[in-house]
Amino acid sequence: MSKSNSNKGIILLCAGGTGGHLFPAEALAHELVSRGWDIHLATDERAERFAKSFPATQTHIIRSATFSGKNPVKLIHAMWTLFNGYRQSQKLLKELQPDVVVGFGGYPTVPPLYAATRIGISTLLHEQNAVLGRANKMLSDAVDKIAIGFEQAHGEPLKNMVHTGNPVRPMVLKVCDTAYPIRQVEDVFKLVVFGGSQGARFFSEVMPAALELLTAEELGRLDIVQQARPEDEDGLKQAYDKLGVKARISPFFDNMPEEISKAHLVISRAGASTVTELAVIGRPAVLIPYPTALDGDQAWNAVAMAKAGGADVIVQAELSPQLLAEKLQSMIANPKKLALAAKKAKTSGNPDAMVMLADCVEQLASKD
Numbered sequence: 001m002s003k004s005n006s007n008k009g010i011i012l013l014c015a016g017g018t019g020g021h022l023f024p025a026e027a028l029a030h031e032l033v034s035r036g037w038d039i040h041l042a043t044d045e046r047a048e049r050f051a052k053s054f055p056a057t058q059t060h061i062i063r064s065a066t067f068s069g070k071n072p073v074k075l076i077h078a079m080w081t082l083f084n085g086y087r088q089s090q091k092l093l094k095e096l097q098p099d100v101v102v103g104f105g106g107y108p109t110v111p112p113l114y115a116a117t118r119i120g121i122s123t124l125l126h127e128q129n130a131v132l133g134r135a136n137k138m139l140s141d142a143v144d145k146i147a148i149g150f151e152q153a154h155g156e157p158l159k160n161m162v163h164t165g166n167p168v169r170p171m172v173l174k175v176c177d178t179a180y181p182i183r184q185v186e187d188v189f190k191l192v193v194f195g196g197s198q199g200a201r202f203f204s205e206v207m208p209a210a211l212e213l214l215t216a217e218e219l220g221r222l223d224i225v226q227q228a229r230p231e232d233e234d235g236l237k238q239a240y241d242k243l244g245v246k247a248r249i250s251p252f253f254d255n256m257p258e259e260i261s262k263a264h265l266v267i268s269r270a271g272a273s274t275v276t277e278l279a280v281i282g283r284p285a286v287l288i289p290y291p292t293a294l295d296g297d298q299a300w301n302a303v304a305m306a307k308a309g310g311a312d313v314i315v316q317a318e319l320s321p322q323l324l325a326e327k328l329q330s331m332i333a334n335p336k337k338l339a340l341a342a343k344k345a346k347t348s349g350n351p352d353a354m355v356m357l358a359d360c361v362e363q364l365a366s367k368d
Contacts (some may be wrong), residue, residue, distance in 0.1 A: 008036045011361060012098040013056070014113060016106015016135070017046030023273045024128055024149070024354075025104045026054045027167035031358040040096060042089070044108040049252070053169075060092055064108040085111030093121065099365040100124060103143075105133045117142040122364040126357060127152075128166050128272035130300035144364055147357055149272055150301055166276040167354030175261035176280050176351055180342040183264060183335045187221070191328075192259050194227035195269040196290070200251075202316065203267065204232040208239035209321035210328065218332055219245050225259050227251065257281060264338060265331055270298040270313070275305055276353075282346030284338050285311045286327060288319055310345025 011032055015021040022043065029039045033055045041047075041056040044064055051059065063085035065078035089112040093101070101116040102124045103109035109125075116123050123143040127136050130150040140146060146158060149166035168176075181190065193203050203226065211219060224247040228236045233249050240247040253259055260266055260281050268274050270287040278285050285305070289298035305311040312327065331338050 008038075009099040009365065010038045010040060010096050011365070012040045012042060012093075012096060012101045012112065012116075013104070014042040014062070014101065014109040015047075015104035016108050017044040017048075017050070018106065019050045020128060020271050020273050021104045021106045021109075022047055022050045022054070023169055024126060024167045024276075025102075026051070027169045027172075027354045028102070028126075028357050028361070029055050030170050031167070031354045032361065035358065035362070040098070042092070042108065042112045044106075053171075062092075062108045062111055063088055064106075064111060066107050082107070082111055086115055089115040090119075093119065100361050102126065102361060103136070103139065104128070105136050107135050110135050110138060113139050113143065122367060124361060124364055126164075128276075129297040130272075130303065131297040133297075145360060147360055149276065149353070150304065162360060164356040164360065165350035165353030166272055167357050168273075168277055168280050168351065169257070171255055172257040172277050172280055173351060175257050176282070176349075178261040178281070180282065180339055181262060181264060182339060185333060185335060187335075188223050189221045189265070189332050190223045190225075190263045191265050191267065192225045192256075192263040193267045194253075194256065194274075195288075196271065200227050200229050201232060202288075204228050204236045206319060206321055206324060207267075208236065208243070210324035211240075211243055211245060213321060213325035214329065216244075218329060219243055221332060222246065224248070225253070225263075227253065264335070265328075270302040272297075272301050275301045275311075276349070279305050279310065279345055279349030280351050282310075282342050282349065284331075284341035284345055286324075287311050287313045288316050289313065291316045304348045305345055308344045308348040310341050310348060 013025045013029055015025040033039055039056045041054055041059045042062045063081050065081035093115055100122045101113055103113045104126050113123055124145045125136050125143050126147045128149045146161045147164040195203055222245050226249050228249050230251045237249050260283055263283055266283050266285040270289040287302045302313045306313045
């Protein structure tokens with residue numbers, strides 16, 4: 001039996017090992033720690049890159065696998081791996097005896113959440129996207145409550161569903177009150193470009209092609225921060241050097257929220273955490289939803305920010321270098337219009353989401 005280091009008890013947070021799952025989990029963890037809870041994290045091996053500032057007493061690596069394709073051998077292997085993760089989770093829950101188990105999506109959440117429902121521990125799911133992910137959909141009928149980041153795009157809301165918004169990390173809250181950097185037409189134009197691994201590859205291809213269509217004067221005003229895959233980094237630097245564009249290129253930026261807060265414009269995918277952080281900080285964006293995202297969730301994620309007037313949403317198949325160049329030229333030439341878009345973007349953000357989500361967790365803990 002595990003003893004909590006806190007006055008209140010233990011909360012087990014479960015998340016897939018990507019930033020999209022871990023960032024909102026980290027935000028909730030900080031809030032719960034501030035309220036006196038002891039936090040443990042269940043995730044997979046990928047989390048090391050994103051969980052450096054995660055305030056967990058201990059991180060537990062859970063065996064899990066993704067159901068993909070129709071290969072029967074792979075499906076059987078995935079089921080066997082998840083079963084082993086379930087047995088592993090049973091032992092972990094017996095040891096920790098958490099008051100609540102919270103899942104943030106991704107298959108590593110399935111074994112511990114399912115194990116918790118089997119022994120009567122209170123459970124909560126948080127869905128960051130506007131469409132329930134596969135892992136969360138598998139668990140939705142079994143858990144006590146589902147908190148959502150965006151209004152759901154498909155179907156009637158479930159009876160145990162509550163809209164909290166997506167919690168954002170402390171590094172986002174730290175810069176959310178930073179004023180939009182006002183500029184004149186002739187001033188430097190700070191542009192941030194980023195996406196997941198596939199998004200970074202696409203942007204590494206389309207951005208140089210678009211910038212080739214800008215005038216020398218426009219190129220001279222650009223100051224770019226761009227995420228690129230390691231294998232694309234050198235080529236992108238060479239392309240920008242050839243164009244005479246000032247740019248910082250890296251596969252990963254430790255403090256992307258700070259970079260976003262300095263930007264006049266952001267070009268990115270429309271993942272749930274990305275859209276949420278852009279809205280909370282209040283920066284205008286050109287959003288290009290990942291075309292093969294499950295159930296088109298990225299396109300739906302962008303709806304609220306686009307409706308508010310804070311983002312242009314463009315389908316990747318339609319984003320030619322010519323169209324992107326025209327967008328950039330218009331935005332460089334119209335700083336007042338872009339500043340207004342920044343204000344509109346911020347109206348779609350909810351910086352108090354982690355407080356609302358923590359309240360939901362404590363309500364469940366009080367029922368035990």
